[in-house]
Amino acid sequence: MKPAKFMFENIHQYFLQFLPNLSARAWEPLTELLVVKSYKKGEIISDLGAVNKWVSFIEKGAVIAFDLSDRKKTVYEFFFEHQFTGDYESFLTSRPANYGIEALEDCELYHLHFNSLQKLYERFPEYERIGRLIAEAQFLRVTQKNAKLMGEKPEERYLNLIKEREELIQRVPQYYVASYLGVTPEALSRIRKRLVSK
C-alpha cells in the first residue's frame, strides 16, 4: 500500500478539478471518512436491488454498471481509474439500485458513505458547491450520452466509441461493448466486419 501521504493524491486532484481552491481544512476530514477496499476481477462491488449508500472513487482498475432486464446482463456504463462510480441514482433517492457494479479488472476503490457525505455538506459549504458541480457534470455526461443514443445508429455509435474511447475497446470484452452500444454481440461482429471491408 502507498504511504498515507500520497494515498489520496488522485481523489484530491479529482476534487481540485471542480474546486481549485478547496481548503486543506475541508479536505482532510474527507480522507478520514474514506473506506479503502480491493476487489478481484469479476467480484460484485455493489448489488442491484439493494439501496446503495456509497459512492466510490476508482483508484485503480475498471468496473461496469449493469442491469439485468430480460434476465441478461445489460451494460449501462464502464468506469475506469480516477473516476467516481456507483449507482448515483439509488444513492440520491434511497431507492433500490437499478444497477449492479462489478469489477472488470482487479480494483482498488475508496468508498464514501451517504451519511459521511451529508456530514460534509453540513460542515463545509465548499462540499455543497463541489456536490453541485459534480451533479452538474454527471447531468452533462448523461445528457450527451442521450443525444448520441437518439441521434446515432449502432454503427455510428461504434465508430465514435473507437474515436473517443479507444482504450475502452482494448480493455473490455466485445460482448460488453455490444451490450453498451445497445446491440447483440452478433450484430457488433457484423458491424465490425462491414467496417473492415470499407
Add this chain to the structure above:
Amino acid sequence: MKPAKFMFENIHQYFLQFLPNLSARAWEPLTELLVVKSYKKGEIISDLGAVNKWVSFIEKGAVIAFDLSDRKKTVYEFFFEHQFTGDYESFLTSRPANYGIEALEDCELYHLHFNSLQKLYERFPEYERIGRLIAEAQFLRVTQKNAKLMGEKPEERYLNLIKEREELIQRVPQYYVASYLGVTPEALSRIRKRLVSK
C-alpha cells in the same frame, strides 16, 4: 397580470419542494432578478447555436426543446407549466446551445440570468444547496430517460408515454411525439394502428 404578491407563487413552491425551509431573506432577492416575458405559440424562446445565458420557469404554457440534426427538427424534450426549461447544458458550460426552445402554446416565462444565479450562489449558501438538488434531479431525469431509450423498443416507449404522460399525448402534435420517441411519423402511425388491433 397577477398582483405582484401572488405572481411568483408557483416558482416559490417549486423551490420549496427542494428546500422546504428556504428563508424569506434568500427568497425575496430572487424575485427581483426574474425577467417576466410572454411568447406566442410557435415563437422561438431560445436560439440554437448561441450561448444560452438563461434558465426559464414556465408559469403558463408548454415548450419543446429541439435540435436540427439532419436538417429536420428533432424533439429532445417537452416542458410544461411549473417546470424549468432552457438548454441547461449550454447554460452550465457556456458553450453554444445544442437545443432551441420554442413555444408549443402561448407561454408566460420567468427568466433568470446566469450572472444573477451566480450572485445568488455567492450571497446565499441556501441556493448552492438548491442548485445541487436541482442538478441532481435533472441528472435523475436524464438517467431515467436514458435507461428507457436503451431498454425499450419504440412501441414500448409509446405505451409508457401514454401511461406516464397521458396529457402530453393530448397537447402535442403526433409528429413531435414521433420525433421524441425516436421514430418517423409514419412509424408512429403504424405503431398506433398495430396497438388498436390488439
Add this chain to the structure above:
DNA sequence: CCTGTTCATTGATCTGGGTCAATAAAGAAA
C-alpha cells in the same frame, strides 16, 4: 499440454422501422 468453457464469427430467416410517394383527414384562413 490437453480440455472444457467462454467468447467471437458466420449463416439463415424474420421483422420492425426507414424511405419515398400518394392520399386522406383535420385545421386555419379567407
Add this chain to the structure above:
DNA sequence: TTTCTTTATTGACCCAGATCAATGAACAGG
C-alpha cells in the same frame, strides 16, 4: 362555406439488427 396548408395514414420496397443454431477461436484450469 370553400380553399389552402398542415398533419396523419397507408402502401410498396429495402435494410439493419434480432433470433436461433452451428462452428471457430481464445483462454483458463488442471
